[in-house]
Amino acid sequence: MPHDPYKALYLHIPFCVRRCGYCDFATSAVERDSPVMDEYVESLVMDIRRTSREGELGALETVYLGGGTPSYLGMSRLSSLLYALSLSMHLTPEVECTMEANPESLTEPMVRDIWALGVNRLSIGVQSFDDEVLAVLGRAHDADGARRAVAAAQTRFENVSVDLMCGIPGQSAESFRRSVEEAVALGATHVSVYPLTIEPGTPFDRAVLRGEMPEPDDDAEAEAMEAAREVLEGAGFCRYEVASYARPGFESRHNTAYWTGAPYLGLGRFAVTMTQNAERRMRVQDGQVIDDLDARQMAAEDLMLAMRMARGVEDAQVERARGVIGPEVAGAFEELAALGLVAHENGRWRPTDLGWLCGNELYGRLLDLAP
Known part of the structure; x- marks a missing residue:
């Protein structure tokens, strides 16, 4: 493709x-x-x-x-x-x-x-x-x-x-x-x-x-x-x-x-390659597809990956994800904020120190937006 x-x-x-x-x-x-x-x-x-x-x-x-x-x-x-x-x-x-x-x-x-x-x-x-x-x-x-x-x-x-x-x-x-x-x-x-x-x-x-x-x-x-x-x-x-x-x-x-969703090529034994276009993201290892995401899952994964970084996600990206996934995106960030895992400031959602320490909970909640 x-x-x-x-x-x-x-x-x-x-x-x-x-x-x-x-x-x-x-x-x-x-x-x-x-x-x-x-x-x-x-x-x-x-x-x-x-x-x-x-x-x-x-x-x-x-x-x-x-x-x-x-x-x-x-x-x-x-x-x-x-x-x-x-x-x-x-x-x-x-x-x-x-x-x-x-x-x-x-x-x-x-x-x-x-x-x-x-x-x-x-x-x-x-x-x-x-x-x-x-x-x-x-x-x-x-x-x-x-x-x-x-x-x-x-x-x-x-x-x-x-x-x-x-x-x-x-x-x-x-x-x-x-x-x-x-x-x-x-x-x-x-x-x-x-x-x-x-x-x-x-x-x-x-x-x-x-x-x-x-x-x-x-x-x-x-x-x-x-x-x-x-x-x-x-x-x-x-x-x-x-x-x-x-x-x-x-x-x-x-x-x-990796954390900003850029496509990457892996060469060598067990290296992973990630290809994508607007509708689909695939990860392949040794000729085998190990991940195949549609547009909704891509949007959820992009939110999750971005929250591994201190700069987090800007409101515009959250709105784009909301347009692809649905209104539950905003609700997920409000829930995470109530738990003290993320904070909103200057037009961005960022992980807190607690959010980084409780990464499984933070990242899992965002991926669950498009299982």
Whole structure:
């Protein structure tokens, strides 16, 4: 079907040096010299060239290499990927090109080379600056390695993001707060904070079922998220999305594309592609349709996605949704306001801090407008 141009490209790199105990992503641990990675990168390069020939890359505004651990590919494979991108879509400075990296596989020479090849944003999976917490998570790096990785990134990159986790077994409130403070002190321009989630089938899930690990404490996680907000906003960061803070001008344009309903193309194993036109929105993964929304469901989803962001939704968007779905749209926002989950000011509905903490209730109510 004819669809709107893709605005964002996601390249999935499903390899890591090891799998962490909490991870349920579509990744596998392989040896660094494994031919499996060579074959995968060759296939991904072919996909990039094919979609370029088909005219699908001409309107891209952001590119994101995620995983897995893209930095684990090593420079030779990364060069092949980035060179193919440069030839296929003109990887100019105006295109935000993010690469995820883990501290154990990010080096200064790699930083210099990927910068020269068009990457202009690095997202580093630190999770904690506490060695004991990192050991619980099963990470392949220690705190000093994380500090060195951030410093290496800053030899070329101004736009450096750090990922942190809270709610980890054995992690004290003080330990988490120190990690947030250290991310600020090291000069990160963007920080994402994620509560630990125990996913079914993971080693952490089995440990919980055996009674060897406590389940995450919702109250402790909420307190940690509030502590992160206090530290980061106090340091001049703005919370622009439910889990992310940035210094002004360093918000992730790629992540924002997801929350604003921009069509995106996913290439690589298990990557998701979202296509849409005025009447229909589809998400496809490995050739299988995993989401097929009509105009009413699209309008409800757009409201839900927008409420993940601090700017929320303007009255005009609510009115457009009301025209598609019906008068119950206004009622839903009034109900959410009565519960303290959203607030209306200056012509916009925005999530409150309570709304972000009770996201399932907020987002579920909006999706229920068009089930």
